[in-house]
Amino acid sequence: MEFIEDKFNMELKKFQKEALVIIEKYLSEVAKQKEAGNIRYASLAAWENLNISSERPYQTKRNGLGEDVPNFVMKIPTGGGKTLLAVKTIDVINSSYRKKKTGLVLWIVPTDSIFKQTVKNLKDRNHPYRQHLDIASGGRTIIKEKYRGRIDKFTPLDVEENLVVYVLMLQAAARRQEVRDDLKIFADSGGFDSFFPPDDRLDKHEKLLQLYPNLDVFNKEEVGRRQVKTSLGNTLRLLKPIVILDESQKAYTPIAINTILSFNPSIIVELSATPPAGSNVLVKISGKQLNDEEMIKLDLHIINRQYDEWKAVLHASKQKRDELEKIALENERRTGVYIRPILLLQAERTGKDQRGQGYIHSEDIKEELLRLGVNENEIAIKTSEQDELKAAEEVGGLMSRDCPIRYIITKYALQEGWDCPFAYILAILAYHTTHAEKALTQLVGRILRQPYAKKTGIKVLDESYVYVYHQESHKVLENVRRGLIGEGLSDITTHIQVFGDTSGIQETPPPQKYKVRKEFIRAAKKVLLPFFMTKENGCWRWTNYERDILSKIDWNKFDYSEIIKLHLTDQKMVEEYVASLSDDEKKVIEIQNKYVEENCSGFFNITYAVEYLSSIIPNPWVAYELVNKVFSGLEKKYNKELVAKNLFLILAELKKKLSLWLDQEARKIFELMLQKDQIRLMLIKNQSYRLPQELELRPTTPLLNRYHKPLQKSLFDFVPADSVNTLEKNVVYFLEDQDKLYFWYRNIARNDYGLQAWRKDKIYADFIFTIYDKTRRDVGKVYVLETKGEHLAGNRDTEYKKSVFNLCNQLLNKAVSNFIDKDEIYPNLEYKIVTEDEWQNELINVFLDKN
Amino acid sequence: MRRVIKGVPTAKDENLKNGLGGSFTFVELGEAIDNEGILSGKRLPSFVDMARYVFYTATGKNINEKKIKESTGFIGETEEYEVYLLYKPDLEWLKTTALDLEKAKKIVGKKRGKKKLVFAPAKYLDEEALKELNIEFAQLPFGIYRR
Numbered sequence: 001m002e003f004i005e006d007k008f009n010m011e012l013k014k015f016q017k018e019a020l021v022i023i024e025k026y027l028s029e030v031a032k033q034k035e036a037g038n039i040r041y042a043s044l045a046a047w048e049n050l051n052i053s054s055e056r057p058y059q060t061k062r063n064g065l066g067e068d069v070p071n072f073v074m075k076i077p078t079g080g081g082k083t084l085l086a087v088k089t090i091d092v093i094n095s096s097y098r099k100k101k102t103g104l105v106l107w108i109v110p111t112d113s114i115f116k117q118t119v120k121n122l123k124d125r126n127h128p129y130r131q132h133l134d135i136a137s138g139g140r141t142i143i144k145e146k147y148r149g150r151i152d153k154f155t156p157l158d159v160e161e162n163l164v165v166y167v168l169m170l171q172a173a174a175r176r177q178e179v180r181d182d183l184k185i186f187a188d189s190g191g192f193d194s195f196f197p198p199d200d201r202l203d204k205h206e207k208l209l210q211l212y213p214n215l216d217v218f219n220k221e222e223v224g225r226r227q228v229k230t231s232l233g234n235t236l237r238l239l240k241p242i243v244i245l246d247e248s249q250k251a252y253t254p255i256a257i258n259t260i261l262s263f264n265p266s267i268i269v270e271l272s273a274t275p276p277a278g279s280n281v282l283v284k285i286s287g288k289q290l291n292d293e294e295m296i297k298l299d300l301h302i303i304n305r306q307y308d309e310w311k312a313v314l315h316a317s318k319q320k321r322d323e324l325e326k327i328a329l330e331n332e333r334r335t336g337v338y339i340r341p342i343l344l345l346q347a348e349r350t351g352k353d354q355r356g357q358g359y360i361h362s363e364d365i366k367e368e369l370l371r372l373g374v375n376e377n378e379i380a381i382k383t384s385e386q387d388e389l390k391a392a393e394e395v396g397g398l399m400s401r402d403c404p405i406r407y408i409i410t411k412y413a414l415q416e417g418w419d420c421p422f423a424y425i426l427a428i429l430a431y432h433t434t435h436a437e438k439a440l441t442q443l444v445g446r447i448l449r450q451p452y453a454k455k456t457g458i459k460v461l462d463e464s465y466v467y468v469y470h471q472e473s474h475k476v477l478e479n480v481r482r483g484l485i486g487e488g489l490s491d492i493t494t495h496i497q498v499f500g501d502t503s504g505i506q507e508t509p510p511p512q513k514y515k516v517r518k519e520f521i522r523a524a525k526k527v528l529l530p531f532f533m534t535k536e537n538g539c540w541r542w543t544n545y546e547r548d549i550l551s552k553i554d555w556n557k558f559d560y561s562e563i564i565k566l567h568l569t570d571q572k573m574v575e576e577y578v579a580s581l582s583d584d585e586k587k588v589i590e591i592q593n594k595y596v597e598e599n600c601s602g603f604f605n606i607t608y609a610v611e612y613l614s615s616i617i618p619n620p621w622v623a624y625e626l627v628n629k630v631f632s633g634l635e636k637k638y639n640k641e642l643v644a645k646n647l648f649l650i651l652a653e654l655k656k657k658l659s660l661w662l663d664q665e666a667r668k669i670f671e672l673m674l675q676k677d678q679i680r681l682m683l684i685k686n687q688s689y690r691l692p693q694e695l696e697l698r699p700t701t702p703l704l705n706r707y708h709k710p711l712q713k714s715l716f717d718f719v720p721a722d723s724v725n726t727l728e729k730n731v732v733y734f735l736e737d738q739d740k741l742y743f744w745y746r747n748i749a750r751n752d753y754g755l756q757a758w759r760k761d762k763i764y765a766d767f768i769f770t771i772y773d774k775t776r777r778d779v780g781k782v783y784v785l786e787t788k789g790e791h792l793a794g795n796r797d798t799e800y801k802k803s804v805f806n807l808c809n810q811l812l813n814k815a816v817s818n819f820i821d822k823d824e825i826y827p828n829l830e831y832k833i834v835t836e837d838e839w840q841n842e843l844i845n846v847f848l849d850k851n
Numbered sequence: 852m853r854r855v856i857k858g859v860p861t862a863k864d865e866n867l868k869n870g871l872g873g874s875f876t877f878v879e880l881g882e883a884i885d886n887e888g889i890l891s892g893k894r895l896p897s898f899v900d901m902a903r904y905v906f907y908t909a910t911g912k913n914i915n916e917k918k919i920k921e922s923t924g925f926i927g928e929t930e931e932y933e934v935y936l937l938y939k940p941d942l943e944w945l946k947t948t949a950l951d952l953e954k955a956k957k958i959v960g961k962k963r964g965k966k967k968l969v970f971a972p973a974k975y976l977d978e979e980a981l982k983e984l985n986i987e988f989a990q991l992p993f994g995i996y997r998r
Contacts, residue, residue, distance in 0.1 A: 544977060547952060551975040607886040611993055619973040620992065621946045624890040 013293040013453075016085055019074060019283040020092055026050060026282060027097040027267075030070050043070035047280065058280050064214035064237060064262040072282035073248055073270035077488035079296055079419060079449045080285050082271045083118070086244050087129050089269050091136035093242055094163075097267070101138045105165045106241040106263060110250040115169045118246070119145050122165060137163030149184060151232055153191030159239060166241070170251055186216055186233040195238055196230045212237055214262060233263070240266040252276040273488030287489035294455040296448045296489075297424070297464040304476055305469040309612065310360050310429040312648040314368055317343055317427035317467045321406065324424055324460060331456055338401055339451050339461060341424040345409045346439045348430045350383035360429050362409045369407055378406040398422060399451075412442055421451035427467040433475075436468060440479040445487035514695045514716045520743045521693070523779045524715060527770065529689040529753050529829070530812075533682045534673070542687065543679055545760045549666045555622045558661050563654050564633035568646045606631065612651050616658050630654060663759065663800070670758035674811075681811040689753040691715060691745055691768065706733040713738075715745040723748075727787050727836055728766055734840065735769060738847050742779060744769035753784070757804045765831075771847075781828045783846065790836040798833070805831035889992045895940035902926040902936050905970050909934055909989070924958065924969075933964065937971035938991060949973035950988060952980070959984050970994060 012020075029046035038045055047058040061069045074089075076082040086107075094101050107122075109115045121127045122143045125134075133141045140162040144152035146169070158164055168185075197204035202225045209215055209226060215234045217226045228234060243260060245251055248270035251260065260268070275281050290296045305313055324341035332338055348359040355361045362381050369379055380388035395402040398420045408423070426447050430436040447464045455462045468476055516524050532543040609631075610623045617623040634643050634650065643650070673679040682688075695716055703719040705711055711719060713736055723746055724732060735744045745768045747753050754762030765786040773780030786805070788798050808831045834842045888894030896904070898921055906914040910929045919926050924935040935958055937948060950971040958967055967986045974981075974988050981988055988994075 544980075546975045546977050546980075551949065551951060607890060610890060614990070614993070618975070619946060619949065620890060620990065621892075621942065621972060625946070628891070 012084070012088065013081065013295070015285055015289040015293060016081060016088070019085060019285065020088055022283055023072075023074075023089055024092050024096050026052070026072070027070070027093060031097055040068055043068050046070075052282060056277070056280075059278055061257075061261060061268065063240075063264045063266075065212065065264050067264070067266075069261070069265055069268055071268035071270070071280060073272055073275045073279040074283040074285070075272060075275050075281050075488060076283075076285045077287055077290055077296075078273050078445050080290050080488070081295070081453075082246075083121070083129055084132065086246070086269065086271055087132045087136070090163075090242060090244070091132065093267060093269075094136050098242075101136065102140065102159065102161060102163055104159050104236070104239040104241040105163065105244060106236060106265070107165055107167045107244045108170050108246065108251070108260065109167065110170050110247045112169065114246060115145075115147070115167065119143065119147075119167050122167065133163065133165065141165065143167065146185065146232065151184060151189065151191070155194050166236075170256060184232075186229070186231050188218075188229040188231055190230075192230045192232060192235045195235050196228055199227065202227060208238075212264070214264070236263040238264075240264045242266060243268045245270040248272045248279060249274050249276045252278060274486060285488075287484075290489075293453065295450055295453045297450050297462055298448075299463050300444070300448070300466065300480070301463060302466045302468065302476060302480060305467070309648075309652075310431060310469070311368055311608070311612070313427055313429060313467050313469045314345065314365065315372070317345075317425050317465070318369070318372060318374075318407075320465055320467075321425055325406070327458060327460055331458055331461060335456075337452065337454075337456065339456070340401075340403075340406065340422050341461075342398070342405065342420060342422045343407050343425045343427060344423050344443065344446060345407060346426070346428050346430060346443060347409055347411050348432060348435045350381070350386070350409075350411045352385070359435075360431060362411070365409050365429060374407065375404070377404045380405045380408050382408055382410045410443075412439065419446055419449055421449040421453075423447045423449075424461075425465045425467065428469075437475060437479045440466070440468065440476065441483040441486065444480055444483035445489075448487070448489075511696045511698050514697060514718050516691075516693050516715055517717055517743075520715055523742060523770070524691045524693070526779050527691050527768070527782055528683055529768070529782075529784065530681050530683045530808075531688060532756055533680050533684065533687070535678050535680075540680070540682060540684060540687075543756050545756060545758075548673065548679070549669050549758055550618060550760075552669050553662065553665050555617060555619075555626065557665070558626065558658065560626065560630050560633070560654070560657075563630050563650065563657060564637070566634070566646075566650060566653060568634070568638050568642050568649070609647070609651055613655060613658065616655060616662060627654075660796075663796070666758040667803075681808060692752070703729070703732065705736045712736060713741055713743050715743050719746055725789070727789055727839070731767065731785070731787055731839060731843070734843055735767075740771055740847050742770040742772035747784075755804060755808070757807075759800060763801050763804055781830065784829070784831045786831075786833045787839060788833060788835045798835075802833050805833050886992050892942035892945075895942070897940055898936070898938055901938050901940075905936055906934055909968060909970075928965065932966050932968040932987070935967060935969045937969065945972045945991075949975045950986075951975045955980075955984050955986055959986065 026046060029050055030042050033042035033045045033049075041060065044058050044060050052058075059071075061071045063069050074082065074085060076085065090105055094103075107118065109118055121129045122133065124130055130141065142154065142158055142162045142164045144154055144164060145167045146152065152166070154164055154166075197208065205217075205226060205228050208228055209217070215237055216229045216231060218229060241263065243263065243265040245260065245268060249272045251257065251270075270279055272279070287296065287298075291298050303316075305316065321341050321343040328339040328341055345365050347362040347365055349355070350362040355363055362383065366379055366381065370376060380392065382389050389398070389405070389408070392398050392400075392403045392405055397403065398405060399422060423446055426443050428436050428439050428443075430439055444466060447466070450462065466480070533540040534543045534548050606624070606627055609627045610620050613623045613627065614620065617626070630650070631643060670679065697718065697720060699718070701721040703711060703714075703721045703724060711717065711732075714732075719732075728746075732744070735741055747765050747768050749764040752764065753768065754764045756762045763786070765784045767785040767787075768782065769785065770782050771780035784805075786801055788801075812829055832842070832846075885894065889896070899916065899919065902919055903914045903916070906912070906927050910927075910932070912927075912929060914927050918928075924937050926934050926936050928934060937950060937954065939945065939948075948971065950969055950973070952975075954971075955969075955976060958969060963985065967984075968989060969986055970989045970991050972991050974990075976984075976986075976988075
């Protein structure tokens, strides 16, 4: 793995120098305050005297001895050279605050990968980090580490004569109090004896404890009198280390903070791209500063290909990479600067046995690259179980000329501070929106570093590229923004929209079980919702799309003549946004629709076309026949090359037409089966839907009613706030206000009531709600409600749901129910679909006419 | 080949010199199998040729031709799978044949044995049903290379 720091450049950037000046000023002021006798509040007074502008007042922190601990955070975007700054800060602390070159630095990191990287670089005498450390220590640096169960030892002499930097992973320290005593770091161990009085001099132990009351001791019962443990933890406490806290936003749990403070630090220096609440921002470095110093690749081009599929995106991004490499080679010939552009490809699945489940798998991507003629050794898959990047380290890392890697396939495994300046292009191949959004946010920062922190002067090599597809434009921008904020680059995004709280990272709590509210238990059990059922061998089973519908489609009936009439051109439209830093803030992310010329020839392949259509036409031989007819028809009109260039356009058009046609055919088949009484809408005991009696959910922010009070009429008292969109939330507000409403339930997709009709996907409505029947003092009419945002009104999906719901409402009058207890039958049911602009009127009517 | 496995004493490359290891198995694959030839119907391999190819790519093992039962589609088994192939070198048949519930039940039979890996031109079964039947479906001809 390669990190930003440029091995060939020891020179500090301008903003890094400025940051060090501020730190030096602050620490000198703290020292002055202390000398003047302000021991308890020196760090606070210095902060206030220097008028450091920060959004929040200075937070005083005290170590385990109750001493004032000067503590501040440097807010640095990913790629801003934070480790180098940390090393130089140690130098500043030693020269202007502690006024000595030796002692102990405790360097705390959050993750395994950062741990390994930090240790490796600090131990490497040729690495700038180490060289700057050696400047700070006067050439006497010792790097020690605690890794897993292994604890490096050191002696009092080591710390007296050297600068000892002890690297530690936070998780090792931040555990619960109860188990803390069992951890190695706090356990009595042989190597640290020389820091403590001999075992038999309990008087000296007692004296030590008076000076350092928070030292761990053996239980009194065990020894009789107090004896200090000779642990690493206690040694740290005695030495009052300088603490460097990397990615401090991950360390702001109370347990972690308390553990760190219990090490009696003399000063805490935090590094973070997104400083958490409670930290004191002394230095703030913006994306613009990084860009001015040529450290990041901007503009960021986001190319959203609305009507494509993943192979087309892969192909386009590969083509972009090839183009960049060509330019990079020319550049190298002229300047000697070596750049090998890398394409990051994001898969949806990577697990060995997760292939072929409708998700885009890392092996699918690799296979496609190989098919496009890429050498296998140019492709590396990086997942939690497979790390082909390791091989790159043997030849000197990804930045080495000996490394062949040009494609990296990953899911999210790259997230932890991984960064390679040669990564220029990110292609999000996930089709499923949730995967794509998450990936976009987490991976966009990975391609921002400029190689060698120096612009090449060639525009395309100084910018970065993101390829997405099938996403809504505003979502793409939002996720890119979120990603940039996470990297500390909020100034690239601030002008667009105000963001919510970005401080800190919250741990996700484990799921909890929730039960139906007591007052609804009895009523909820009576609600029974029907499904479509198919008759088979005299029995009724759930209607099944593949068996009942798809198998009866006659693909020969599809009329492809319109496809052959398609107009083909040399050029192609894609949507492109550009995120950049410009003086005109409003223009920072702008959308450009533009034509690009893509060369798809050489890619044309009829078997590829067959595979592309396999999500619609189940039989490849049938698909082949159709594709063959379409392409030979087109080739009569256009030359072969032009047809090949337009492969994706033709296929997309063909797929669209096919799926429209399939919808119609499927509906005909479905309706015919209804007519022949082979399909019925039925209520059958044990085969119909019942409302859940228990839910397992993660306790998150609860949804409240419009008066910010807890919900009253929901079936479960907890409904996650993020489980509804704005329209659905307004519907909830409305429902909660209705006296006649009995209770409502948020129907959960893929989990709850899903209606299978003539399309493959089931219809999961948004809500199920019931009217209270006053006279019977029981459940009255039941509604199944689907809401549709304005922009979705009239689209195919909405129209489909409408027609299924209408059909259901018609059939309900003659719905057949079998084997149902009397009080369970609910013929009094209605399916409703409402749109954003008229839902209120429609729902008002519901509650009006049901007295 | 053997030299590469065991090592080439004169080679410059350190790895090659020590030998790359591994083993080599000679497999007779019959006529070349290509997707386009299969899909167009121009080069459809015989059932046994297809079985041999499919079995090798799916399991990495050579087929025992004596065990093939073309009538049921059974072409062999490994510790993990029983492998079935629904195939005929007949374009019309391929266009109209799919693994449906009836065929699936026939393959699975009455007793629950090993997982069945079934190669077929298409399927008319949903994922849940396949899971219940303990069948893994692989589509011809693409599924051959996927395994």
